[in-house]
Amino acid sequence: GDSVTQMEGPVTLSEEAFLTINCTYTATGYPSLFWYVQYPGEGLQLLLKATKADDKGSNKGFEATYRKETTSFHLEKGSVQVSDSAVYFCALTGGATNKLIFGTGTLLAVQP
Amino acid sequence: DAGVTQSPTHLIKTRGQQVTLRCSPKSGHDTVSWYQQALGQGPQFIFQYYEEEERQRGNFPDRFSGHQFPNYSSELNVNALLLGDSALYLCASSLAEGELFFGEGSRLTVL
Numbered sequence: 001g002d003s004v005t006q007m008e009g010p011v012t013l014s015e016e017a018f019l020t021i022n023c024t025y026t027a028t029g030y031p032s033l034f035w036y037v038q039y040p041g042e043g044l045q046l047l048l049k050a051t052k053a054d055d056k057g058s059n060k061g062f063e064a065t066y067r068k069e070t071t072s073f074h075l076e077k078g079s080v081q082v083s084d085s086a087v088y089f090c091a092l093t094g095g096a097t098n099k100l101i102f103g104t105g106t107l108l109a110v111q112p
Numbered sequence: 113d114a115g116v117t118q119s120p121t122h123l124i125k126t127r128g129q130q131v132t133l134r135c136s137p138k139s140g141h142d143t144v145s146w147y148q149q150a151l152g153q154g155p156q157f158i159f160q161y162y163e164e165e166e167r168q169r170g171n172f173p174d175r176f177s178g179h180q181f182p183n184y185s186s187e188l189n190v191n192a193l194l195l196g197d198s199a200l201y202l203c204a205s206s207l208a209e210g211e212l213f214f215g216e217g218s219r220l221t222v223l
Contacts, residue, residue, distance in 0.1 A: 004154075036214075041216075042216055043116075043202055043214040043215050043216040043217050044155070044202065044204075044214040045214070046211065046212075046213075049211075089154055089155075091154075097168060097209065098145075098206055098209045098210065098211075098212060099145070099157050099160065099168055099170075100147075100155070100157065100212060101157070102154030102155050102156075103154050104152075104153055104154045105152075105153070105154050
């Protein structure tokens, strides 16, 4: 079945460092891909999405490009802030449904 | 415009008990989905309700059941609680198959 694999954390960075969180997927058909963020004690917030190959999703300085050839959707940010500390989830939906399949999440800790 | 609201935010139950969690969708949304997020894991899809019917179901036992009301709000019921049911339960609403908007969740602890 469809699945998402993302790099394990925690990822610890200093403020203003470059961030990459890897995400690869397995899916039949042409899924839509998402990154969600979960701040401590809160629910999930959609960070960005891409619905077809070569699309780039972007929001709040974060970017991810839908790479069909490598089945990847890596999350990047050029300069992280302490306020970016959170758990990041890669997810997909497939077929004619909006049911989300999530990866296990990556904890990002940014130190001042 | 209120987003997705869930209640209660926290609750503690003992094994064998039953629990009901509630969700009010974002204004204008007609579809409610429920997810279980165990500690350190990604959310897992439980089921989705549309027009008061269960439209899709994930790999969860029959102890997990739900309901959607005419005003689109929803309940998640779990019977015969097990320790392994301890988790954050997330409700998400959408307009049909559109983007999901999540609530802050109900954290259930089973002792």
